[in-house]
Amino acid sequence: MNPHRAGAAGALALLLFTATACGGSGTGGSGDGEMNIALRQDSLAVVQENAVKRFNEQNDGSKAVLNQIAPDGYEDKLRTMMGSGQQAPDMFFNWGGGSIEPYIEQEMLLPLGATLQENPEMEDAFIPSIMEAGKVNDTQYGIPLRGTQPVILFYNEKVFEEAGVEPPETWGDVQDLIDTFKQEGVTPFALGGATPWTELMWVEYLVDRIGGHEVFERIAKGDSSGWKDPAVLESAQIIQDLVDEGAFGQNFASVGYDDGAASALLAEGKAAMHLMGSWEYSTQLADAPEFAKEDLGYVPFPPMPDGEGHPQAVVGNPTNYFSIVDDGDTEAETEFLKQTYSDAYVKDLVKNGEIPTTTGAEEMLDEAPNPDFAKFQYAMVRDAPTFQLSWDQALPRPQAEPMVTEIEKLFNKQVTPQEFVDNLAALQ
Amino acid sequence: MSVASPNRDGLTAPERSPARTARSGGARPGAPRAGRPSALWGLPALLFFGLFAVLPMVLVVYLSLTTWGGLGTPQFIGMENWTRLVGDPVMHQAIGLTVMLTVGSWAVQTPISLLLGVWAAGRQRNRAVLSAIFFVPLLLSSAAIALIWRALLDPNFGPLAKIGPMIGMPGLDFLSSESGAFGVILFVSAWQFIPLHTLLYQGGARQIPESLYQAAEIDGAGRYRAFWHITLPQLRNTMTTSSVLMVVGSLTYFDTVLIITNGGPGHATTIVPYLMYEAGFQNYQYGYASAVACVLVAVATIASLLMVRFTGFGKMRSTREGM
Numbered sequence: 001m002n003p004h005r006a007g008a009a010g011a012l013a014l015l016l017f018t019a020t021a022c023g024g025s026g027t028g029g030s031g032d033g034e035m036n037i038a039l040r041q042d043s044l045a046v047v048q049e050n051a052v053k054r055f056n057e058q059n060d061g062s063k064a065v066l067n068q069i070a071p072d073g074y075e076d077k078l079r080t081m082m083g084s085g086q087q088a089p090d091m092f093f094n095w096g097g098g099s100i101e102p103y104i105e106q107e108m109l110l111p112l113g114a115t116l117q118e119n120p121e122m123e124d125a126f127i128p129s130i131m132e133a134g135k136v137n138d139t140q141y142g143i144p145l146r147g148t149q150p151v152i153l154f155y156n157e158k159v160f161e162e163a164g165v166e167p168p169e170t171w172g173d174v175q176d177l178i179d180t181f182k183q184e185g186v187t188p189f190a191l192g193g194a195t196p197w198t199e200l201m202w203v204e205y206l207v208d209r210i211g212g213h214e215v216f217e218r219i220a221k222g223d224s225s226g227w228k229d230p231a232v233l234e235s236a237q238i239i240q241d242l243v244d245e246g247a248f249g250q251n252f253a254s255v256g257y258d259d260g261a262a263s264a265l266l267a268e269g270k271a272a273m274h275l276m277g278s279w280e281y282s283t284q285l286a287d288a289p290e291f292a293k294e295d296l297g298y299v300p301f302p303p304m305p306d307g308e309g310h311p312q313a314v315v316g317n318p319t320n321y322f323s324i325v326d327d328g329d330t331e332a333e334t335e336f337l338k339q340t341y342s343d344a345y346v347k348d349l350v351k352n353g354e355i356p357t358t359t360g361a362e363e364m365l366d367e368a369p370n371p372d373f374a375k376f377q378y379a380m381v382r383d384a385p386t387f388q389l390s391w392d393q394a395l396p397r398p399q400a401e402p403m404v405t406e407i408e409k410l411f412n413k414q415v416t417p418q419e420f421v422d423n424l425a426a427l428q
Numbered sequence: 429m430s431v432a433s434p435n436r437d438g439l440t441a442p443e444r445s446p447a448r449t450a451r452s453g454g455a456r457p458g459a460p461r462a463g464r465p466s467a468l469w470g471l472p473a474l475l476f477f478g479l480f481a482v483l484p485m486v487l488v489v490y491l492s493l494t495t496w497g498g499l500g501t502p503q504f505i506g507m508e509n510w511t512r513l514v515g516d517p518v519m520h521q522a523i524g525l526t527v528m529l530t531v532g533s534w535a536v537q538t539p540i541s542l543l544l545g546v547w548a549a550g551r552q553r554n555r556a557v558l559s560a561i562f563f564v565p566l567l568l569s570s571a572a573i574a575l576i577w578r579a580l581l582d583p584n585f586g587p588l589a590k591i592g593p594m595i596g597m598p599g600l601d602f603l604s605s606e607s608g609a610f611g612v613i614l615f616v617s618a619w620q621f622i623p624l625h626t627l628l629y630q631g632g633a634r635q636i637p638e639s640l641y642q643a644a645e646i647d648g649a650g651r652y653r654a655f656w657h658i659t660l661p662q663l664r665n666t667m668t669t670s671s672v673l674m675v676v677g678s679l680t681y682f683d684t685v686l687i688i689t690n691g692g693p694g695h696a697t698t699i700v701p702y703l704m705y706e707a708g709f710q711n712y713q714y715g716y717a718s719a720v721a722c723v724l725v726a727v728a729t730i731a732s733l734l735m736v737r738f739t740g741f742g743k744m745r746s747t748r749e750g751m
Contacts, residue, residue: 076709083498102712106499194603194690251583253604253693265584397497401710409694414606 034063035332038078038089040320041068043286044146044279047348051339062332072195072258075099075397082108088325091333095393096134096142096321098400103323104136110326112140115334125341130357133318133389142321143337147278147354148381151201151316153302154280155273156266157295159186163272167299174302178247181272187249189242190271192257196408197392201275202242203407204315204391206235209304213313213386220394227424231308236410236417243411253412260287267291275301277316278377282353285369298373300380314384317393319357350374355381399427485725491718498712509719518695519720522703525610529699530678532614533621537674538667541622545629546659559630566623574687577616578603581688606696609689613697616684621677625670632666633659668739672732679728700724 039048045068052064067089069077074093081087082103094100103109116123123131126144134142155167163184168174181188192198207215211231218226242248249271255261263280265271267288274280284292303311322340324333339345341358349356350368355377368374381387392400406423409415415423492509494502513519548559565573580586583601592600602608636659644654682701685691691698691706698706700720708717 079498079712080709102497102499108499194692196692250599251601251604254581254583254601261582261584270584398711398713401706405692405694408692412604412606412693414694414696 034065035091035336036065036067036089037322037336038067038069038081038092040071040074040093042071042279043282044352044354047345047352047354048145050348051336051342051345054342054344055336055339059332059335064332064336082325088327090327090330091322091324091336093145094142094321094323095317095389097136097389097394098396099393100141100321100323101136101396103325104141108325109141110324110330110333112143112324112334115337116140119334119338122337122341125358127357127359129387130318133387134321142323143340144319144357145322145340146317146320146357147349148319148357148377149277149279149317150314150377150380150384150387151205151275151277151301152280152298152377152380153273153275153300154266155297155299156269156271156291157297159184159269159272160297167273167297168302169299170302171304177272178242178245182246186269187265187271188247188273189249190255190262190265190274191248191252191411192255192262193248193252193408193411194254194256194261195258196404196411197390198257198262198276199407199411200390200392200404201277201315202239203235203410204388205275205301206238206304207231208313208315208386208388209301209307209309209311210234211307212309213388216388216391216394220391224399224425224427227421227427232424233417233421236420239410240413240417243413248411263287278355281370281373285353293370296373298376310385312380312384313386313388314380315388315390317390318387402427488718488721488725491715492722494715496714498714502715505715509716512716513719513723518698518703519700521695522698522700525697526679526699526701528610529614529617529681530675533617533678534671534674536614536618537622537625538671540618541625541670542629542663542667544622544626545631546633546655546663548626548630549633559626562626563623565620566627568620570620570683571687573616573620574684577612577619578688581612603689604693606693609693609697612688613681613685616688617678617681620684621674625674628666628670628673629663632663636662664739668735671739672735675731675735676728679724679731700727 037048037052039045045066049066052066055064056062078089078092078094079102081089088108100109122143130144130148131140134140134144153168159181160167163180163186165177165180166173168177178188191202204216207229211229211234215226215229215231218229249255255265257263257276260283262271262274262276263283264287266274267284281292281296281298284296300312300314303309322337324330324337346356346358346361346364347367350361350364353369353373355361355374356364362378365371365374365378388394392404395403403424406415406420410417410420491502493504493506495505495508496502544562548555548562568576581588581602583589583599583603588600588602592598602612640658640662641654644658649657680701681699682705685697685699685702686705689697691702701724704717704720704724707713707720
């Protein structure tokens with residue numbers, strides 16, 4: 001086993017242990033003087049850990065506890081905790097949009113309108129479009145807690161140098177690169193097909209580039225016949241062509257992302273490129289620091305020939321949000337929200353390679369571990385006409401999960417492109 | 429009455445009856461007669477069974493008639509989940525896969541554990557040491573076993589990636605093809621559960637009286653005939669016990685699938701229990717998941733009842749009658 005991965009596994013085990021230990025000592029945050037914050041566990045959580053430490057030092061009265069939950073089961077566990085009442089956290093990590101809608105329907109979340117009125121600086125602190133994405137039905141429910149996370153085409157500079165090629169700027173380049181790398185014995189694109197949300201990113205970008213932002217917007221609004229748009233079929237065909245060409249290698253279906261396998265392929269030069277969210281940088285920084293600093297390159301997803309979509313449109317996660325569970329006692333929680341735009345917090349974000357969504361962030365980017373990468377992302381998001389939230393977060397769960405499975409089947413060639421379209425259109 | 433019965437009764441009755449009277453007569457006089465214990469003895473178990481099995485099952489039946497996302501109150505929708513269940517191609521596939529897994533597990537595990545168990549019941553050199561090694565998988569948790577095998581089968585970073593090219597098979601990868609992934613599940617479950625069944629067969633084989641083999645030897649029976657005509661028939665009840673455990677176990681197999689394949693690739697390893705999990709805890713359709721659960725409970729119960737009935741297990745007749 002790769003030593004990095006063994007280390008990561010050990011750290012994960014330890015974190016799980018501490019997380020459960022926290023859970024044991026004081027579960028059910030509501031009303032016991034403890035503020036329980038549910039957080040999806042990943043390498044970026046150190047920023048929130050520091051914020052909790054600061055908050056507890058500044059406020060003797062309340063005790064914030066960070067409950068880190070393993071990423072794969074985060075949403076399921078959160079849902080179960082929320083449904084059980086007593087175990088519900090006081091505040092939790094989410095993606096906005098479809099990921100919090102069910103809780104809002106049940107009136108479980110605190111609308112933040114009053115909080116924003118009392119603290120006008122909170123609203124001004126963030127980029128307006130990002131604040132906007134934290135709204136559901138025109139009401140603010142989420143405050144940004146992470147950096148922005150566009151999906152980027154990462155590549156291994158060393159592998160490109162050895163092959164004497166440049167990163168792709170057009171779809172024609174992509175085709176040429178696939179041939180080149182196959183001859184070199186390198187997998188053109190790393191893909192964690194065992195965790196099929198990574199495959200979703202390909203579909204998102206292809207549909208956006210070919211048919212434009214409107215195609216998915218229509219679907220997200222509940223019109224499932226939107227899947228019948230020719231752009232979806234064309235994207236599906238392109239994907240199966242890529243699979244046939246060996247663009248993702250032969251065994252992508254058993255490569256995972258969460259266990260670090262896909263990222264390791266890129267870092268070790270076994271794969272040349274990797275389409276992934278910007279968090280890939282932090283992941284690489286933690287698992288393969290030398291590679292992240294020396295050889296990790298990045299470009300936007302190239303435009304498609306004759307595509308109707310804007311070549312600068314972005315998909316991914318605008319950011320993640322903290323939402324507050326309305327249990328009648330939310331004073332400490334709203335106080336904690338102020339941490340998320342404090343100087344110390346934003347500095348922590350930048351230090352960990354994230355692009356803060358606060359308005360003043362641009363000046364701080366020089367402090368980033370990789371200022372070029374930080375500025376690249378900031379410009380990418382700033383100049384993007386649209387920033388599509390990941391489809392699996394934008395759609396309600398009963399549709400999102402089957403959609404991801406259909407995408408997995410498309411990549412595995414268990415369905416034809418036409419069947420793929422028909423199956424998606426049949427989802428309710 | 430059949431012809432066999434009087435014959436058998438004629439043989440066994442005279443021998444057995446005196447022995448029995450002698451035993452009960454020999455007991456302390458005046459002691460209460462050892463009859464069946466009163467129903468009260470079953471109460472604690474019944475309470476637990478009612479609280480943790482019957483009650484949830486009733487709730488699941490109710491939930492299967494509702495739509496519920498885990499939050500708020502379930503809404504009654506009648507038979508909607510059930511009609512969907514009947515027409516759901518994923519459910520059809522899941523039933524097929526579950527049947528294949530159940531039959532496959534039985535066919536793979538039974539012969540191996542039977543032979544291992546009978547071997548382990550002997551008195552050979554090294555037997556104790558080897559048996560202890562074979563026993564190890566039983567000591568590991570299912571999750572640990574699944575994680576170990578997933579790491580071993582990793583096509584890029586596992587030992588498979590190193591061994592494959594050495595034996596002239598680069599690109600060895602079991603988990604990305606439909607049949608390969610299913611085979612892995614079958615194999616890992618066998619690896620995990622053969623020790624348990626070996627233990628059962630070992631215990632069963634140890635119970636077979638030596639005199640039977642001695643008699644067979646005098647009659648000129650060789651090793652294989654002794655195995656076929658003494659060991660196998662004598663292990664009949666053990667085999668039923670082991671088979672019921674295997675069948676019910678395979679019908680409700682879940683953790684390994686979750687960890688190794690996540691039901692994939694596509695739905696290639698989505699067996700019924702995994703489909704139930706997926707519907708409930710990933711799609712948040714607890715009503716539909718409950719309908720799947722009802723089917724699972726019904727099928728597992730019927731399967732074990734049928735097996736018990738047709739193997740004569742219910743009558744629990746001793747395999748040593750007439751000795």
